[in-house]
Amino acid sequence: MPDAAVLSRAQCAARDAHDPLFGLRAQFHLPEGVIYLDGNSLGPLPRATPARLAQVLNAEWGEGLIRSWNSAGWIDLSARVGAKISTLIGAAPDEVLVADTTSINLFKVLAAALDLQARTRPERTVLVSERHNFPTDLYMAQGLAQLLNGPGETSGYELVLVDDDAGLRQALADGPALVFLTHVDYRTGRIHDMADVTRRVHAAGALMIWDLAHSAGAVPLALSQAGADFAVGCGYKYLNGGPGAPAFVYVARRHQDAAHQPLSGWLGHAAPFAFEPNYRPAPGIMRFQCGTPSIVALSALECGVDSLLAALPLGGMEALREKSVALGELFIALVEDQVGPDVLALASPRAGDARGSQVSFAAGAALGNGYALMQALIDAGVIGDFRAPNILRFGFCPLYVRYVDVWDAAAAIAQLISERTWDQPRFQQQATVT
Numbered sequence: 001m002p003d004a005a006v007l008s009r010a011q012c013a014a015r016d017a018h019d020p021l022f023g024l025r026a027q028f029h030l031p032e033g034v035i036y037l038d039g040n041s042l043g044p045l046p047r048a049t050p051a052r053l054a055q056v057l058n059a060e061w062g063e064g065l066i067r068s069w070n071s072a073g074w075i076d077l078s079a080r081v082g083a084k085i086s087t088l089i090g091a092a093p094d095e096v097l098v099a100d101t102t103s104i105n106l107f108k109v110l111a112a113a114l115d116l117q118a119r120t121r122p123e124r125t126v127l128v129s130e131r132h133n134f135p136t137d138l139y140m141a142q143g144l145a146q147l148l149n150g151p152g153e154t155s156g157y158e159l160v161l162v163d164d165d166a167g168l169r170q171a172l173a174d175g176p177a178l179v180f181l182t183h184v185d186y187r188t189g190r191i192h193d194m195a196d197v198t199r200r201v202h203a204a205g206a207l208m209i210w211d212l213a214h215s216a217g218a219v220p221l222a223l224s225q226a227g228a229d230f231a232v233g234c235g236y237k238y239l240n241g242g243p244g245a246p247a248f249v250y251v252a253r254r255h256q257d258a259a260h261q262p263l264s265g266w267l268g269h270a271a272p273f274a275f276e277p278n279y280r281p282a283p284g285i286m287r288f289q290c291g292t293p294s295i296v297a298l299s300a301l302e303c304g305v306d307s308l309l310a311a312l313p314l315g316g317m318e319a320l321r322e323k324s325v326a327l328g329e330l331f332i333a334l335v336e337d338q339v340g341p342d343v344l345a346l347a348s349p350r351a352g353d354a355r356g357s358q359v360s361f362a363a364g365a366a367l368g369n370g371y372a373l374m375q376a377l378i379d380a381g382v383i384g385d386f387r388a389p390n391i392l393r394f395g396f397c398p399l400y401v402r403y404v405d406v407w408d409a410a411a412a413i414a415q416l417i418s419e420r421t422w423d424q425p426r427f428q429q430q431a432t433v434t
């Protein structure tokens with residue numbers, strides 16, 4: 001795609017008027033006077049969610065009581081919402097389950113993958129990831145390695161962190177057990193080539209685990225086609241499931257009946273209501289369930305996933321992707337037209353196809369670390385977020401972001417910088433959550 005031109009606000013309004021996806025915006029509650037560019041961190045509230053939750057609470061829980069596990073289909077909800085998500089990530093319906101959190105699901109699949117390898121390639125004890133991966137992914141792998149190695153052990157499972165593709169190539173040459181990567185980088189939005197990396201990891205005899213936190217619902221995915229072994233993803237970002245929404249786990253069908261995950265809770269048992277003293281894993285993906293899921297949270301997530309499925313008749317993820325790339329390119333063009341690269345430097349790949357659904361700029365020294373500019377921007381009604389050390393991150397979810405929003409956001413940034421509005425003590429105070 002060629003570089004986007006700098007459009008006038010009227011041209012942006014014309015684009016919105018001709019946008020076939022424009023109607024999808026009406027699905028969301030979006031507060032007056034707010035331009036929301038942080039759906040990559042917390043998706044907005046679908047209008048369908050409050051009504052659905054009222055029904056779950058009043059009719060299903062209130063009236064149905066415990067009968068609703070059967071009569072309202074609660075017991076199947078994790079698998080049902082997982083099957084809906086499968087259509088967004090290029091997997092089969094029985095390869096995806098909603099459960100727990102992204103962190104916990106990563107622990108489960110890392111452990112399952114190591115266990116698979118231990119049976120055929122016991123000499124492989126290295127887990128490979130990227131140093132700039134989202135920290136929880138690294139922390140979970142460190143915790144798992146520590147648990148498997150036991151106290152005081154200095155040998156055994158080891159986490160090796162690489163910085164770039166050359167580092168990955170070297171790590172693969174050493175014959176690791178597995179590689180786990182976040183498909184779209186949370187800070188810069190840079191996309192890994194899923195098919196190519198998976199193929200190289202397999203050629204090295206290792207298993208491939210993808211974290212789709214910034215990919216599911218943001219970019220078209222072909223997990224099965226790429227041959228991915230395991231994947232995890234997040235429910236509260238692009239899937240619009242609400243704060244703390246449950247996450248999902250993908251296990252390729254070929255691994256399902258051999259994979260053992262260590263959080264062997266009763267709902268992952270082959271016969272939970274037989275109440276047997278010994279664990280026997282359920283067939284298929286269900287063994288990745290641990291305990292009782294939150295039906296309220298799962299119901300909210302289903303509404304969020306439905307807000308994406310509503311795009312299917314309009315071209316689905318491909319059409320959404322095309323619009324999000326166009327929004328991102330327009331934003332880059334407008335910001336760079338008005339703000340110098342010494343003040344805000346593009347921190348995301350410039351090529352639309354190398355970038356997820358977000359655009360990040362690094363703050364130059366004149367802006368401090370950029371935190372205050374983001375706070376001033378939020379105060380002005382444009383919500384993005386800040387990621388240490390100096391990244392201003394803007395998400396362009398095509399379900400509800402308009403071309404005029406992109407224009408207005410860029411204008412607000414330029415104005416705050418030219419008037420130095422951000423340089424006030426009230427914008428410097430760092431909150432707990434950035």
Ligand SMILES: *Cc1c(COP(=O)(O)O)cnc(C)c1O
Pocket residue numbers: 101102103104134136137182186211213214234247
């Ligand atoms: C957001 C995110 C998570 C979140 O994990 P939780 O367990 O849901 O808090 C994990 N990994 C990546 C890459 C993320 O971006």
